[in-house]
Amino acid sequence: MKIDELFALLRRRGVLWPSAEIYGGAQGLYDYGPLGAALKRRVEDAWVAWFVGASRDYYLIDPVEILPEAVVRASGHLENFTDPEVTCENCHTDFRADTVLEKVRPEGVDGLTNPEIAEIIRAKGVKCPKCGSNALSVPKSFNLMFGLDFGVTGHDRVYLRPETAQSSYLAFPRMWDVGRRALPLGVAVVGKAYRNEIAPRQILFRMRSFTQAELQIFFDPERFPVPFDRVKEEKLPVVRAARRLAGSEEVEWTSAADLAGAGGLPEFYVYHLLHSYRFYRDVLRFPAEQLRLLEKSEQERAFYNRIHFDIEANLESLGGFREIGGVHYRGDYDLSRHGTGSGRDLSVTLTGGRSVLPHVLELTLGPDRAIWALADLHLVREGERTVWRLPAYLAPIAVGVFPLIEKAHAEYALRLADDLAAAGLSVQYDATSSIGRRYARMDEAGTPFGVTVDGDTLADGPAHDTVTVRERDSKGQTRVAVAELAARIELARRFPRPPSI
């Protein structure tokens, strides 16, 4: 589906909508409605089950969303988020000031005010790199972090975190003690991050307030054991950076063994790349042929990332492959920077007495993007029918309960709906319109099971206390005893379990 068509459908069903709609909306802010909120929780829970559940030494924490200025100064976000830009008044192209001044001032523009940069441009006669005209503007700074006044005086500067990862780094020394004082140690955060994007675009794909699910694995750079033998035959759809620089974005299905061998990647990295890939393929159930693992070149990736693969899904609504998550080997950059910034030594002493500054492997997911991808890839029109083929364990509503004839069967059906809800299932009771229309609504919401109470349920005979269970994808119907119903649905609602590390 096209982006507008898909968004209209999601809006109509109350999955999500623009925030502050009655005031005309606010750029880059969206709210989730009942279906979206429930779906998001399921996606996040599935992520936690898959990533945090992979090891006994991985933990989920819930830190605040506000960072003191010293933190973002140390992390590099303060300077990197405020790159000055100049615009060519002639051809209307924007450039980063340090790029434009590369030749005349190779040391960069850090520490210069915008008028000072403008003076250099004027004095050196710097021209527009694109059209060659003399029309470069005075630089403007885009602070991509939201700054806040903190405390009574408002003199203390704080920022909404631009990524959840920083919260995990700050927690590392405490988690070292809370955990088993052993590496690897995983610290996961699922929460909001905020970026004052210049141009929010494409609904959930570039928002100013969005959710990140990130697992930071702190490990000993000399030793990160993984059960690599178990996975070495598995093939991954990769696009290596070298191949991209040579002009091809074609996927090469490469075995884990080859990526680690001739491919030159560490085994621990390949293992986790595969673990992440499996989440998208086996948990979110994105078709393998619509997924690719795209390696970022040295120019594209952040300088501190030693290895960087994006996990991308091919989305019709957005015109191609788009990043949903990533696997980043960040080295010791983060703990080193925060060690310097805080004046604390963040290295740890391992059993045996060796002291190490742990390296970080970061596994990320953008839950908002995942939700859009779940809609793009699984929400399909089949003639008159619209079906959201979500995996049963991700569906916002587990089961719909319908009386075939409201007057005759409502009492029993309502009681059944209450019983299923009491068993911990999300239930939707619907008695309006024809049974076919109710099934159709259920299909559109992605509800995997519809339970219909009919005359046989109430009558004496072999079908007493049984109901029709209608399955969303096949439209097939089976007769199920009410006593077994909750257990059956619960089974389908279990998240896939990860292989343990």
Added chain:
RNA sequence: GCGGGCAUAGUGUAGUCUGGUUAUCACAUAGGCUUGCCAAGCCUAUAACCCGGGUUCAAAUCCCGGUGCCCGCACCA
């Protein structure tokens, strides 16, 4: 940020160029009758011109400003 396009019920739309009726139609939603396992039928109801200003006897329609969305460029640490 720059450039282009767009904005009408819950959703999709007609009407805008050429100002003038009770703002069109479909689907959806709610109620009734009927039916009773896949969006059936009939009747009824709810429901919209993005916001602000201007021109005019009269503005959904023309003009200005704002807001938001889409596309391209740039940006995405």
